[in-house]
Amino acid sequence: VIKRIAPEAEILDITHGIAPQNVLQGALVLAETLPFMPEGVHIAVVDPGVGGPRRPVVLRGGDGRLYVGPDNGILVEAVGRLGGIAEAVEPSRSEYRLDPVSSTFHGRDIFAPVAAHLARGVPVSRLGPPIDPSALVKLDVPRAHVEPGRIDGHVLAVDRFGNIRLNVGARDLAGAALARGETVEVEVASRCHSATVARTFADVEPGKIAVFEDSSGTVSIAVNSGNAARTLATMVGQEVSLRERRECR
Amino acid sequence: VIKRIAPEAEILDITHGIAPQNVLQGALVLAETLPFMPEGVHIAVVDPGVGGPRRPVVLRGGDGRLYVGPDNGILVEAVGRLGGIAEAVEPSRSEYRLDPVSSTFHGRDIFAPVAAHLARGVPVSRLGPPIDPSALVKLDVPRAHVEPGRIDGHVLAVDRFGNIRLNVGARDLAGAALARGETVEVEVASRCHSATVARTFADVEPGKIAVFEDSSGTVSIAVNSGNAARTLATMVGQEVSLRERRECR
Amino acid sequence: VIKRIAPEAEILDITHGIAPQNVLQGALVLAETLPFMPEGVHIAVVDPGVGGPRRPVVLRGGDGRLYVGPDNGILVEAVGRLGGIAEAVEPSRSEYRLDPVSSTFHGRDIFAPVAAHLARGVPVSRLGPPIDPSALVKLDVPRAHVEPGRIDGHVLAVDRFGNIRLNVGARDLAGAALARGETVEVEVASRCHSATVARTFADVEPGKIAVFEDSSGTVSIAVNSGNAARTLATMVGQEVSLRERRECR
Numbered sequence: 001v002i003k004r005i006a007p008e009a010e011i012l013d014i015t016h017g018i019a020p021q022n023v024l025q026g027a028l029v030l031a032e033t034l035p036f037m038p039e040g041v042h043i044a045v046v047d048p049g050v051g052g053p054r055r056p057v058v059l060r061g062g063d064g065r066l067y068v069g070p071d072n073g074i075l076v077e078a079v080g081r082l083g084g085i086a087e088a089v090e091p092s093r094s095e096y097r098l099d100p101v102s103s104t105f106h107g108r109d110i111f112a113p114v115a116a117h118l119a120r121g122v123p124v125s126r127l128g129p130p131i132d133p134s135a136l137v138k139l140d141v142p143r144a145h146v147e148p149g150r151i152d153g154h155v156l157a158v159d160r161f162g163n164i165r166l167n168v169g170a171r172d173l174a175g176a177a178l179a180r181g182e183t184v185e186v187e188v189a190s191r192c193h194s195a196t197v198a199r200t201f202a203d204v205e206p207g208k209i210a211v212f213e214d215s216s217g218t219v220s221i222a223v224n225s226g227n228a229a230r231t232l233a234t235m236v237g238q239e240v241s242l243r244e245r246r247e248c249r
Numbered sequence: 250v251i252k253r254i255a256p257e258a259e260i261l262d263i264t265h266g267i268a269p270q271n272v273l274q275g276a277l278v279l280a281e282t283l284p285f286m287p288e289g290v291h292i293a294v295v296d297p298g299v300g301g302p303r304r305p306v307v308l309r310g311g312d313g314r315l316y317v318g319p320d321n322g323i324l325v326e327a328v329g330r331l332g333g334i335a336e337a338v339e340p341s342r343s344e345y346r347l348d349p350v351s352s353t354f355h356g357r358d359i360f361a362p363v364a365a366h367l368a369r370g371v372p373v374s375r376l377g378p379p380i381d382p383s384a385l386v387k388l389d390v391p392r393a394h395v396e397p398g399r400i401d402g403h404v405l406a407v408d409r410f411g412n413i414r415l416n417v418g419a420r421d422l423a424g425a426a427l428a429r430g431e432t433v434e435v436e437v438a439s440r441c442h443s444a445t446v447a448r449t450f451a452d453v454e455p456g457k458i459a460v461f462e463d464s465s466g467t468v469s470i471a472v473n474s475g476n477a478a479r480t481l482a483t484m485v486g487q488e489v490s491l492r493e494r495r496e497c498r
Numbered sequence: 499v500i501k502r503i504a505p506e507a508e509i510l511d512i513t514h515g516i517a518p519q520n521v522l523q524g525a526l527v528l529a530e531t532l533p534f535m536p537e538g539v540h541i542a543v544v545d546p547g548v549g550g551p552r553r554p555v556v557l558r559g560g561d562g563r564l565y566v567g568p569d570n571g572i573l574v575e576a577v578g579r580l581g582g583i584a585e586a587v588e589p590s591r592s593e594y595r596l597d598p599v600s601s602t603f604h605g606r607d608i609f610a611p612v613a614a615h616l617a618r619g620v621p622v623s624r625l626g627p628p629i630d631p632s633a634l635v636k637l638d639v640p641r642a643h644v645e646p647g648r649i650d651g652h653v654l655a656v657d658r659f660g661n662i663r664l665n666v667g668a669r670d671l672a673g674a675a676l677a678r679g680e681t682v683e684v685e686v687a688s689r690c691h692s693a694t695v696a697r698t699f700a701d702v703e704p705g706k707i708a709v710f711e712d713s714s715g716t717v718s719i720a721v722n723s724g725n726a727a728r729t730l731a732t733m734v735g736q737e738v739s740l741r742e743r744r745e746c747r
Contacts, residue, residue: 001285003261020476036606048451050449050451051450051452103461104461104463105464109464162518199549200548200550202546203549212601212602215600227518252536253535269658300699301701351712351713352713353699353710
């Protein structure tokens with residue numbers, strides 16, 4: 001769709017591997033990837049509410065980047081980190097969408113054609129009526145509970161290697177005084193595992209569990225040469241506790 | 250292979266996610282995607298008969314599009330919808346294939362190099378002897394059985410979200426008088442489920458089953474925020490009945 | 499990352515489908531794919547040792563190709579087949595890497611930026627201190643044991659079709675006098691199966707097992723219209739015996 005409208009546009013795919021319906025994973029991947037990418041028109045579509053009341057949005061960031069996607073929170077984390085929102089419009093009745101618009105594939109019928117016209121130079125203001133940036137849907141990123149010797153968080157995402165990403169920041173490890181090199185207890189669904197706080201998964205023996213700051217600056221759990229999600233039998237949304245002291249039988 | 254022969258060619262991937270051996274899914278995705286794409290040289294390879302007696306083919310459509318792939322039905326649905334076949338040749342002994350040709354990877358050894366030369370302007374007639382378009386293999390797309398209050402069809406494909414695509418058209422729903430908003434019974438493998446005929450999956454509660462016209466105009470089954478193929482424990486080829494009246498115990 | 503540094507570079511993806519941690523599969527896919535590709539800067543990253551003592555390397559091949567990746571064996575098989583190593587350097591402290599460098603994502607922080615600068619014309623010698631090519635990590639490709647009527651090998655990789663690639667060359671079949679058309683016994687994990695030595699999987703009936711020379715010139719096992727890895731319940735690293743005579747009960 002983009003190439004028919006803007007043949008000269010160059011399309012860079014960040015990923016097609018976001019777990020179905022995981023808007024939060026999509027938002028975090030977008031926010032963490034964009035600083036490494038050329039500025040452009042950024043489309044993000046994880047869209048479980050397509051066809052329902054959720055709005056499509058086009059945003060212009062303070063740094064000039066343009067964003068297209070559903071108003072379900074997938075864009076705001078990225079824009080917020082990169083200079084904030086300078087302009088927002090609602091393109092659901094734009095002349096630049098395809099016609100007809102299906103109920104289930106706005107990526108094809110609204111987001112791609114609108115983004116292609118942006119790439120060709122159509123100004124944001126031409127794509128729909130302005131909306132109030134403060135009214136955009138924000139993601140509720142759940143916070144971990146941190147106390148000395150203990151962090152209670154949960155699983156935000158699992159990647160294709162089985163690495164488990166937690167809603168725990170590197171400074172939460174410091175806050176709980178879980179220091180590098182220490183052995184900790186990881187509890188998931190009433191089952192406990194022994195892990196090491198490490199710089200990276202390669203710091204532990206093959207088959208062993210490492211808790212470490214990943215390349216996005218958040219805390220992940222991995223098994224060296226293995227699959228942590230399988231080892232811990234965990235999935236997105238589950239509670240995970242990291243503890244200095246053994247509390248499991 | 251294409252880039253070595255035609256460095257200036259631009260390659261657009263439609264999908265690498267067709268289920269193994271599902272020629273019909275490949276044919277339908279191609280036919281439904283091409284109207285949204287720039288005209289060009291279109292290669293489609295789902296090729297369970299590679300190395301056997303099935304022929305490779307190059308087709309020129311009435312609208313000028315060019316097609317390359319195995320003669321197993323994957324191309325004809327698309328060409329048929331887009332103006333019919335103006336010319337067909339058989340490139341198995343073309344000077345433009347690679348040499349040697351392997352028994353299992355004609356995508357690399359025949360289809361890609363032939364397509365690359367087409368992109369560079371080699372005329373179709375140079376690629377091999379002409380063949381009779383009416384002799385091309387056609388897909389046997391099974392038809393659903395429709396009667397008032399009941400449709401008996403089956404599963405054509407399952408996508409990565411677990412959405413189930415049926416061999417049922419939107420007008421079959423009308424033909425069976427299964428109207429939007431109605432609760433219907435879905436039977437798969439002697440197990441029954443309650444579903445709602447909806448405009449889209451977002452019209453039902455999370456976890457509930459929707460029967461709806463998808464973005465290609467055919468009827469699909471989805472679970473809002475879930476995976477219908479897992480919920481219904483179904484797979485490609487299975488029979489699915491949609492019924493107004495409850496017949497299951 | 500590449501596009502920010504070298505916007506004019508064209509990026510060709512070979513695959514994102516290597517099994518996690520399977521350096522050998524990555525090395526073989528690279529070595530078998532490059533002869534069909536344009537010459538360029540070739541990045542390969544299957545990197546279970548990232549963040550540990552393994553070095554990053556940049557290689558210049560005798561034919562002018564450039565290679566970037568971890569020094570874990572993933573590159574040397576390809577370079578060895580394509581003219582050998584003319585120059586090798588160690589870019590871990592290069593001014594061309596990103597700063598900071600994470601402990602777990604050298605693809606982003608070292609390999610991609612270094613490759614992008616190579617694409618822009620920075621000479622290999624500018625990227626780091628020279629290293630001795632003979633000191634590079636080599637892969638230990640396990641050899642099959644061949645005797646008349648029998649081959650004992652094992653599984654190197656399984657692709658998304660379930661096809662099983664063995665560490666067995668086409669000439670090993672000849673060495674064991676297992677001729678095309680013959681029925682052989684395949685033993686995996688003490689379970690035996692009947693298979694046919696064939697030109698390709700399409701030479702056997704649907705559901706039957708074929709042993710054949712694949713498009714890379716090595717011996718694979720496939721099930722026509724099926725999934726051999728599931729049928730044989732096998733996985734990477736397992737021992738597989740091919741035998742003329744039935745030895746299983």
